[in-house]
Structures are given as C-alpha cells and as structure tokens.
Amino acid sequence: MFVPRSLKVRRNANDDGRSCTAKKVKPEAEDPQLGAGGDGPADDASGTKEAALAAHHGAQPCPLPGPASQVPEGGLAGPGQRAQDSDLLEEPVKSFSKTQRQAEPGEPVCVVCGRYGEYICNETDEDVCSLECKAKHLLQVRGAEAPLAPGGPQKAGSEPAAPHPASYVYTEHAFISNLREDQIENLRRQLGIVVQGPGVPRPIIDFEHCGFPEALNLNLKTSGYEVPTPIQMQMVPLGLLGRDVLASADTGSGKTAAFLLPVIMRALFQSKMPSALILTPTRELAIQIERQAKELVSGLPRMRTALLVGGLPAPPQLHRLRQRVQDKKLFKPPVLVFVDCKLGADLLSEAVQKITGLKSTSVHSEKSQPERKNILKGLLEGDYEVVVSTGVLGRGLDLVSVKLVVNFDMPPSMDEYVHQVGRVGRLGQNGTAITFINNNSKRLFWDIAKRVKPTGSLLPPQLLNSPYLHDQRRKEQQKDKQMQNDLVTGANLMDIIRKHDKSNSQK
Incomplete structure (x- = not known):
C-alpha cells in the first residue's frame, strides 16, 4: 500500500x-x-x-x-x-x-x-x-x-475549558489543502482511485486529518486501522460532508469502516435516536458490521448498536432496540388491524404481542366506553404499536397517526371496505392498506379488482385468475349490454315508435 x-x-x-x-x-x-x-x-x-x-x-x-x-x-x-x-x-x-x-x-x-x-x-x-x-x-x-x-483577557492561572462540540463540520485539513491539484491527481492515480460527480473533495491521507474525537482515533488504532485504505481515503470525506456515495472496491479493502466512520460522526452529534439504519443482504454481513461498529463506538457518548436479523427470535431483538433508543415511540406510526369479530380481535392482539413483542391491544363493542376512549387516546398518542379492532373504529375517525391499515378479515361489503382503508391517507397524508382475502369473500372479488386496480396497487394473481372473478365480470358485462339495449337513443328512437304503434294497432 x-x-x-x-x-x-x-x-x-x-x-x-x-x-x-x-x-x-x-x-x-x-x-x-x-x-x-x-x-x-x-x-x-x-x-x-x-x-x-x-x-x-x-x-x-x-x-x-x-x-x-x-x-x-x-x-x-x-x-x-x-x-x-x-x-x-x-x-x-x-x-x-x-x-x-x-x-x-x-x-x-x-x-x-x-x-x-x-x-x-x-x-x-x-x-x-x-x-x-x-x-x-x-x-x-x-x-x-x-x-x-x-470578553478580554482571562484571569491569571485560569485555563479555558474545552467546550463539548455541539456539532461537527468536516473541514479539509491544512496539509491536504496545501497540496497542488496535480499532486492530488497523481495520488489518486497511484492508488487506483477513480471519482465521478461534481465537487468531489480531496482524499485524506491520515485519519487524524478528519478531526475525529480522541476516543474514536484510539478505537481506530486499537482495531488495527493505522492508515486509511484507498477507499477510505476518498469515501470518508464524502460521507462526512453528507454526500450521497456509490462506491465499489475489492473485498477486504475497508469499505465497512469507510461508511461507518461518517455514520458515527453524524450520529454522535444528533439528539434523536436511532440515527442510522444499515441494511445488508445477509445475516452474516449484518453481524460482522455490528461487530466492527461496536469496536469503533466504544467509549463514545450515547453510541450504541442494535442487531435486527431474520431467523432469530424477534422479542429479544426488539427489547434490545427499545433499551438503546430514547424515543419510546420508535414504532410510531401505529398499525390498525381490522377483523370481523370480537373474539378474533382479542386472540389476534394477544398473538401479536406474544410473538413480536409489540405493545398491542384490542377494541370492540364489548369493551366499556372508558376503555375504548383510553385505547383511542393511546392510539393517537402512540402508546400502542398495534391496535386490533372490529368495525367500531372503521368510520369517521381521523386517525392521522395511523399510516398502515391491515384488513385481516375482508369486510362484508365494499362500502365497509372503503371506510376501513380510509383510516389512512387522511388530510392529504399518504398511507398503505393491506387486505387479506379468501373464498369467504369470493362474491366481492370483481368489485375489489374494479376498485383497487385503478389506484395502481398490486393485485395477487390468485385474485385476477379466480373463476369467481371472471364469472362476475361476465355477468356484469351482459347486464351492461342489456341496459345499453334498453336505452333510448337517436339511432333507435324510430324503431321504438314503430314497435309501439304496431303493438297498439294489433290491440
């Protein structure tokens, strides 16, 4: 190197x-x-x-x-x-x-x-x-x-206290700024660094050129990062400036630290948590990245990691996430789930809380008015992450905090369906509705397709290929054709009059 x-x-x-x-x-x-x-x-x-x-x-x-x-x-x-x-x-x-x-x-x-x-x-x-x-x-x-x-000179014997920085702004180190442009190009050429895009900052040559906190510099040395690799030299300044980066480098070239360092620095001075979300294609890679992140954030204030992967029990992972996150409303906005019966609401709510660890409750007509009022208040304030309801919450309520509605049971009519999915997208907001259908609601297949397809939503092939849907569509087309024949238009007006006259003359 x-x-x-x-x-x-x-x-x-x-x-x-x-x-x-x-x-x-x-x-x-x-x-x-x-x-x-x-x-x-x-x-x-x-x-x-x-x-x-x-x-x-x-x-x-x-x-x-x-x-x-x-x-x-x-x-x-x-x-x-x-x-x-x-x-x-x-x-x-x-x-x-x-x-x-x-x-x-x-x-x-x-x-x-x-x-x-x-x-x-x-x-x-x-x-x-x-x-x-x-x-x-x-x-x-x-x-x-x-x-x-x-304020003038300080009193003798007093030393200025180093204030804790409230923010971090990447500034190019004087050593890097003093290099000529041909030196920078020669450096990139020798290291195989190829850049595209407007205003790409100069690469660093040492991690200390970034102005990292001393604890982070110590963690870098402890983790074996003596000098930055080529991908880190060029990518770290870009990340510290908040630029969007698409980077490619060989395996083992240090890409993980190249994006973790900017993430850590930007998260270090943010008041809200969580500050960063890292998505990986495999569980093993997620585990590896979290391990490296732990090494780099050691000793830094308010810096913690939470690993969320498939194939492992969800409650411990969510519990760990809640422990490390200040905002109790992490899962805000809540999810509103509709079912067709009171027993189904209670059972599904219990199952959601037991399996996922999410705070869930049910609401239906058998609950007292004070209970229903408190549940609705908790739904609006984000105290519940999932609320399972019968149709009692399906009409008239402006649940602006709800961004996802799930029709676990398809409503018995399209009118009721429209009311339930209408709990999202209120007041010009965006929302998502997911509906489960089966043969119990087969008489509504064609009506569902007619209502949903024009919105651009995805319809499952099982629905589109259902014989019930095709039969309903054919009957509707025949009915429309018959209605068209019964309509009085300029083209068939004289024929209708002749038929009427002929009928009367025979009488």
Missing part, C-alpha cells in the same frame, strides 16, 4: 523562518540510509518512488513521485547528488507525528503528542515533532484565543 512519507528537498536558508526550525542535527553515527523514524531507506541509488508527500507550512509542497522522467529536478536527492550539494540539503521536516521517534530522557517533547520535539514552531516557540502537530498546535492556540477576544 502507498504510505505517505516526507521527501528530501532542497530549500534555501531563508525558508526556515516560514516552517518549523530544526533544533539540532542528528548524530552522524546514525545509519545514513534510515529516516528519522527508522522506518526504512529514505531514498536509494536509483531514485525510488517509495516516498510520497511533503508539504511545508508556508512553502511550496513537493510534488508526488511519478515516473523517473517526471521527477522535478531537486525533488529527490540521490547519493551522488547528496555529496555534491550537501551545503543545500537539510534533514526534511517530518510531515506526520507517527514518523517521529519517541523522546529520550532529557530531550524536548512535542506539546501535542509527546514525541521527540525536534522542531520549534516559528509562531509560538513551542516544541513540536512534525508539520502535523504544528498545525494541530496552532489550531489549539487560535481556538483558545478566539473565546477571549470578546
């Missing part, structure tokens, strides 16, 4: 004032072929493309490595050139804190990460280890100064 590193660059002596100032030169006993962090050769005799990015605060960033013929003169220092131009070459300022070594006893330490403070920030004179920590240090300093401006 392509891992960004600093490149050795030529700089003039007066460039130091615009960047970090090196405090000392490394001992000569150190292996000259190793970088400061001992990670590997900084360059080799052939001018390798191993290294990647270098951006200096206030100075022009070094170009990304490309083919040997395209490497700008002075971009890489080969062994022979190093000896010839030793007076112009300096040890490169490290871009990332992770490439800096740990501080030894008595050495200065970075004010941000605690590693070896090899440089002095030219703006604050504090010890820093890299350009990355310098940028963070300056952001901290400016962030602490901003609240002091309106």
Whole structure:
C-alpha cells in the first residue's frame, strides 16, 4: 500500500523562518540510509518512488513521485547528488507525528503528542515533532484565543475549558489543502482511485486529518486501522460532508469502516435516536458490521448498536432496540388491524404481542366506553404499536397517526371496505392498506379488482385468475349490454315508435 512519507528537498536558508526550525542535527553515527523514524531507506541509488508527500507550512509542497522522467529536478536527492550539494540539503521536516521517534530522557517533547520535539514552531516557540502537530498546535492556540477576544483577557492561572462540540463540520485539513491539484491527481492515480460527480473533495491521507474525537482515533488504532485504505481515503470525506456515495472496491479493502466512520460522526452529534439504519443482504454481513461498529463506538457518548436479523427470535431483538433508543415511540406510526369479530380481535392482539413483542391491544363493542376512549387516546398518542379492532373504529375517525391499515378479515361489503382503508391517507397524508382475502369473500372479488386496480396497487394473481372473478365480470358485462339495449337513443328512437304503434294497432 502507498504510505505517505516526507521527501528530501532542497530549500534555501531563508525558508526556515516560514516552517518549523530544526533544533539540532542528528548524530552522524546514525545509519545514513534510515529516516528519522527508522522506518526504512529514505531514498536509494536509483531514485525510488517509495516516498510520497511533503508539504511545508508556508512553502511550496513537493510534488508526488511519478515516473523517473517526471521527477522535478531537486525533488529527490540521490547519493551522488547528496555529496555534491550537501551545503543545500537539510534533514526534511517530518510531515506526520507517527514518523517521529519517541523522546529520550532529557530531550524536548512535542506539546501535542509527546514525541521527540525536534522542531520549534516559528509562531509560538513551542516544541513540536512534525508539520502535523504544528498545525494541530496552532489550531489549539487560535481556538483558545478566539473565546477571549470578546470578553478580554482571562484571569491569571485560569485555563479555558474545552467546550463539548455541539456539532461537527468536516473541514479539509491544512496539509491536504496545501497540496497542488496535480499532486492530488497523481495520488489518486497511484492508488487506483477513480471519482465521478461534481465537487468531489480531496482524499485524506491520515485519519487524524478528519478531526475525529480522541476516543474514536484510539478505537481506530486499537482495531488495527493505522492508515486509511484507498477507499477510505476518498469515501470518508464524502460521507462526512453528507454526500450521497456509490462506491465499489475489492473485498477486504475497508469499505465497512469507510461508511461507518461518517455514520458515527453524524450520529454522535444528533439528539434523536436511532440515527442510522444499515441494511445488508445477509445475516452474516449484518453481524460482522455490528461487530466492527461496536469496536469503533466504544467509549463514545450515547453510541450504541442494535442487531435486527431474520431467523432469530424477534422479542429479544426488539427489547434490545427499545433499551438503546430514547424515543419510546420508535414504532410510531401505529398499525390498525381490522377483523370481523370480537373474539378474533382479542386472540389476534394477544398473538401479536406474544410473538413480536409489540405493545398491542384490542377494541370492540364489548369493551366499556372508558376503555375504548383510553385505547383511542393511546392510539393517537402512540402508546400502542398495534391496535386490533372490529368495525367500531372503521368510520369517521381521523386517525392521522395511523399510516398502515391491515384488513385481516375482508369486510362484508365494499362500502365497509372503503371506510376501513380510509383510516389512512387522511388530510392529504399518504398511507398503505393491506387486505387479506379468501373464498369467504369470493362474491366481492370483481368489485375489489374494479376498485383497487385503478389506484395502481398490486393485485395477487390468485385474485385476477379466480373463476369467481371472471364469472362476475361476465355477468356484469351482459347486464351492461342489456341496459345499453334498453336505452333510448337517436339511432333507435324510430324503431321504438314503430314497435309501439304496431303493438297498439294489433290491440
């Protein structure tokens, strides 16, 4: 994988004032072929493309490595050139804190990460280890100064308390912003990143470029995410900006974390729960994603997961979901189910609550008026998730909270059917009605098809192919034809008069 590193660059002596100032030169006993962090050769005799990015605060960033013929003169220092131009070459300022070594006893330490403070920030004179920590240090300093401006200086000895952020807005890191457009294109080309669409943000190079909470950064490291993969580099900024993303990458390339990180950050600052719903095609994948989500949200406030999969008992899953969700009306809007008898309402309500764990009740004419009033109030306020009713709730009520009506038993007439399904779609709202039919309602098959089909609703083939429906349609067509023959029109008016006259003359 392509891992960004600093490149050795030529700089003039007066460039130091615009960047970090090196405090000392490394001992000569150190292996000259190793970088400061001992990670590997900084360059080799052939001018390798191993290294990647270098951006200096206030100075022009070094170009990304490309083919040997395209490497700008002075971009890489080969062994022979190093000896010839030793007076112009300096040890490169490290871009990332992770490439800096740990501080030894008595050495200065970075004010941000605690590693070896090899440089002095030219703006604050504090010890820093890299350009990355310098940028963070300056952001901290400016962030602490901003609240002091309106109210004047703070009292001596008091430190500004870091307020808990109320929201998160992704802002492109200064390191990424300082890269030229050709460097970004070269980076995408080397990593195989292909993007389409307007205003695609630049890819990140380190997770710390996203401004994640420290707990999330720690979880990333604990889970083994040291540096982002190509899909994560490009997809995470898109997700953090709230953009719609359609991404494709190989198996094992890190797609799960690529969408989980934006989901976590956006959910972290939302007051309503649940904040995200992740749908997967298989149960195994859902289990795997929840496992990774648990690892990443560990220690974050108000962040919990609930796994809902088929093939497992529903009540424990729903119970877990309710425990982790603040809004008790998660299953709002409620479902209104119609049956044809009082006993059926009681039995079905009990079965729904026992099997699904949903809070269900029944209502019918045998219940007292106070009971029916309380049930109706609970239905309107979302206290019940399922209400099973006979026709007592089928007329006149504006149940605006109900979005789904189920005719468990088909009503005995089309007039009653219209009233029951009319409990949804009130006051211009949208709603759904599901009706179960069987041979007990076969005399209404053709009427159902005539009423429902023009709405664009789906009709089961068993209904459309029913012999009862075809027989009813044929009888209706014959009846319509007979009625047409009995109608008086301009075309048959004279024939009707002649028949009448003939009939009278015979009398």
